[in-house]
Amino acid sequence: MPQCAKILVVDDDPAVLDALRRSLGRCYDLETALGPEQGLAALADNGPFAVIISDLRMPGLSGVEFLRRAKALAPEAVALMLTGHGDLDAAMEAINEGHIFRFLTKPCPPPILSRSLDAALTQYRLAAADRDLLRVTLENARLKDDVERIMRHDLKTPLTTIISLPQVLRLAENLDDDQRDMLSLIEDAGYTVLAMVNLSTALFKMERDQYVLDPVAVDLVPIVAKIFAAHADTAENHGLALELAVGGRPAAPGKPFLVRGEELLCYSMLANLLANAVEASPDGGRVAVDMRQAGDMASIAIANQGAVPPSVRDRFFEKYATAGKTKGTGLGTYSARRIALAHGGDIAMATSEAGGTVVTVSLPRAL
Template sequence: MPQCAKVLFVDDDQAVLDGVRRGLCRAYDVATALGPLEGLRVLSENGPFAVVVSDLRMPGMDGVTFLRKAKEIAPEAVPIMLTGHGDLTTAMAAVNEGHIFRFLTKPCPTPNLSRALDAALAHYRLAATEKELLRVTLENARLKEDVERIMRHDLKTPLSAIISLPQVLRMADNLDDEQRDMLALIEESGYLILSMVNLSTALYKMERDQYALEPTDVNLVPIIEKNFGFFADTAQNRDLTLALTADGAPIPPGGGFTVRGEELLCFSMLANLITNAVEASPRGGTVSVDLGREGGMARIAIANAGPVPECVRDCFFDKYATAGKPKGTGLGTYSAKRIAMAHGGDIAMETDGAGTRVTVRLPVA
């Protein structure tokens, strides 16, 4: 016996409705309505219904029109039509237009009607399950976003202590230079983590095209030099050369290269790209960052001698695209692309057997 769900039968012949109720009431939750107007009233007042079965030929309103109006009242209900043999052309047209789930000819034996009802109920339950799954998915996504926002907010409180305590400790008279440098490193790391927390909020808005850029003049040279400093030990251990140039020439001390953007976003973008270049570079290779101007835009080219694996070349900037990195998330190049686009710039990658070159273009200052 199929699981009961409400089924509405609409016909202008009371004898037909009485016969349907007698034949199906033990297996289904059956309601009847005499004529289309009564059917619309029952739908409105006694719903919801899983299935609506209507006769085609009824006075005042035919079955196609009735089922169309019923769909407005109960959009989830599955429509079935009962027709005479002479109405097959009309019924088939309604089915082809997507208004009717099934049509049955009159008189319809109870077993045939039951099979059609079972199919309609299965269709209704499947649609309801998919709708509920979508609702739960969206609710979970909203919950995840709320939790992430709360975490970002709550992280700032302990970070404030991490940043402020080294400032207080450095005021003591009994510290040597090495200890003061270590405190300065703790403070700088705290600021960096705080910047990353703030950056996650910015990237969240970028994904929804809701980020409002507040650009200023940003000198990229100290940003790149700071990133190179993070990899000084790695470069020494792997015999890597880290090179910063402008149009192929070394940048003189105190030199600069200014773009129009947000410093934190530029720092994050370049940190991700330089990290990728260092990790992909073979031992004894060179990781270079060359700065220049092309076509009214600033150009930042990050190159290394390691080729990008073929499996990720076509999706290099896609979310979660990664290969050959046990701890890789595939988000570094994706966020870099988002940041470049948020600045009104672009980003591109070229790779072959000789190595890889990622080029970022940003507005000039």
């Protein structure tokens, strides 16, 4: 977009203004104002201006007060101050109080004033370029958010078809058991993708502190068991033991461990943390989950015998913090903590070379 190059000169001496018009008017887009009141009127009526030059000593309003008011009318303009030789203290006050870019002593030779004006115009253009870059960045971010929202919304229509068609086809009488199992796999996959779309929407709202939790009693035992089942092949290949305990004892069949939350979010949070634990555990090690109750809160400790790399220990829950994973995004622990915080809980991590890593989730109990 075109950038302003207009310059406003304010002085209470007509002779000074005439001299500046003669010396600078052919090289710059110059406008003059006789005194601070005319200067404020020019800013309001004839702006925008890139540079404002003001005398320090003027009747009615001082140059400092004039530039303070000018800043409200033209916040992006660069201000220069003209002072007498005896006004050094006042000039320093003007710099501190009026956000002055540069001050010049009177009488100021035209070459020095021209160089100062060129520097001020450069400063204005650099600031304008920064503002344009920020505006474009924000617009691109908003556009990205809009596209992602549209995609999340539009994905649900074909997913509904993917989920419903197996239900219809399963009614046919000429299907064998293998075919029915395949239809069930298709249906389960559709539900999984739909859950991922819904989860991404929830995380999007959490990022903006707009998510409204709808908590119910959630049993974490079958959730962890399902996640362990998903990692069974990896555990077998690497000789890993996957252990689930409640209160320090092996989880008893049919005995729930209830927290207050949303099942999909709890599943996603624990799936991310357990996937990290399995990947980080050395061959022949163990990944152990121990659930305990502590007052109104529940704790879920996830332990493995691998240590978090020193380079990411202080940034473990930060976005994009990852090390040693060729396909890692650094979003797993970040999103897990966002989910825990949305539930009114939190996640902490402790790690050492000797003791391995323990990630502890705290969530409200379902009382």
